[in-house]
Amino acid sequence: MKRITIAALAGTAVLFAGAAHAQQGVDFSKVEIKTTDLGNKTYMLEGQGGNITVAVGADGIIMVDSQFAPLHDKIKAAIAKISPLPVKYLINTHYHGDHVGGNAAFHKEGATIVAHDNIRVRLAAGTTNGLTGNKNPPAEADALPTETWLVGGSKVEAGGRVAQLGHVINAHTDGDTWVYFPDANVLALGDTFTRNYPNLDWGNGGTIEGMVLANDRYLKTANDTTKIVPGHGPLATKANLQEFRDMLATVRDRVKKLYDAGKTEEEVLAAKPLADLDTKWGAAQGLGTPTTFLRNVYNSFRNHN
Numbered sequence: 001m002k003r004i005t006i007a008a009l010a011g012t013a014v015l016f017a018g019a020a021h022a023q024q025g026v027d028f029s030k031v032e033i034k035t036t037d038l039g040n041k042t043y044m045l046e047g048q049g050g051n052i053t054v055a056v057g058a059d060g061i062i063m064v065d066s067q068f069a070p071l072h073d074k075i076k077a078a079i080a081k082i083s084p085l086p087v088k089y090l091i092n093t094h095y096h097g098d099h100v101g102g103n104a105a106f107h108k109e110g111a112t113i114v115a116h117d118n119i120r121v122r123l124a125a126g127t128t129n130g131l132t133g134n135k136n137p138p139a140e141a142d143a144l145p146t147e148t149w150l151v152g153g154s155k156v157e158a159g160g161r162v163a164q165l166g167h168v169i170n171a172h173t174d175g176d177t178w179v180y181f182p183d184a185n186v187l188a189l190g191d192t193f194t195r196n197y198p199n200l201d202w203g204n205g206g207t208i209e210g211m212v213l214a215n216d217r218y219l220k221t222a223n224d225t226t227k228i229v230p231g232h233g234p235l236a237t238k239a240n241l242q243e244f245r246d247m248l249a250t251v252r253d254r255v256k257k258l259y260d261a262g263k264t265e266e267e268v269l270a271a272k273p274l275a276d277l278d279t280k281w282g283a284a285q286g287l288g289t290p291t292t293f294l295r296n297v298y299n300s301f302r303n304h305n
């Protein structure tokens with residue numbers, strides 16, 4: 001595994017933040033948080049931004065991701081309806097703002113922020129969007145993860161509830177963490193698994209090959225009754241995961257062939273290699289639109305060869 005450093009970040013001219021995604025202009029006061037019971041005191045929360053997973057232990061709550069900062073009060077109220085216990089741990093699946101926006105507020109209320117160390121480094125240094133050049137400033141101190149790990153996996157425990165944390169290398173970003181709650185058979189996968197074309201943050205370590213390998217890994221843990229919380233979109237099953245993985249592998253193979261043949265980004269876009277997949281997988285707006293996805297896949301090869 002490659003450990004990124006502040007120096008390495010400073011030396012990289014073009015990075016990718018993607019933190020705001022296509023969420024600018026959202027009126028957060030109109031967002032409603034929807035709670036889905038996944039069984040065994042485990043819940044999926046949907047609002048605006050990345051999906052949240054909540055697991056209630058005997059003396060506290062483990063939470064995965066926190067959406068945008070302005071939604072903190074609404075998310076807190078939704079959690080209070082589930083349990084009066086405090087959030088003990090907040091796990092970050094990756095550094096994007098639609099997943100870590102609530103870090104500072106939940107931390108100030110006592111939650112320990114747990115994350116892969118690459119997430120801490122990205123948040124502390126600030127980031128730049130590879131496609132647009134948009135910059136994200138360094139995060140405030142309260143938003144930074146304080147319990148981090150680098151190699152292998154990690155584990156978080158709260159009142160008898162266990163969250164198993166794994167790291168997949170260079171997938172959606174270079175700090176992706178996936179979380180498994182074995183007693184509820186729930187997987188929370190962040191943006192390495194979505195229901196449309198995924199965003200691929202190639203400026204900050206994301207690659208299409210890593211995305212395929214990540215989903216291969218999840219398929220080994222999931223079974224037919226596993227409830228899978230995607231980074232975005234509705235709750236999913238192992239069959240959905242398999243379908244997503246196969247789509248990614250097809251995309252990788254087709255675009256790599258063009259890339260290896262020396263085609264430019266413009267030539268690859270003109271060739272429309274994903275035309276038959278776009279209807280099913282292309283999002284109407286944001287980072288999962290067919291053109292943006294194809295550009296990100298192409299650049300993920302360019303950035304890693």
Ligand SMILES: [Zn+2]
Pocket residue numbers: 021049050096098099191231232
């Ligand atoms: Zn996201």
Ligand SMILES: [Zn+2]
Pocket residue numbers: 018094096172191199
């Ligand atoms: Zn993301």
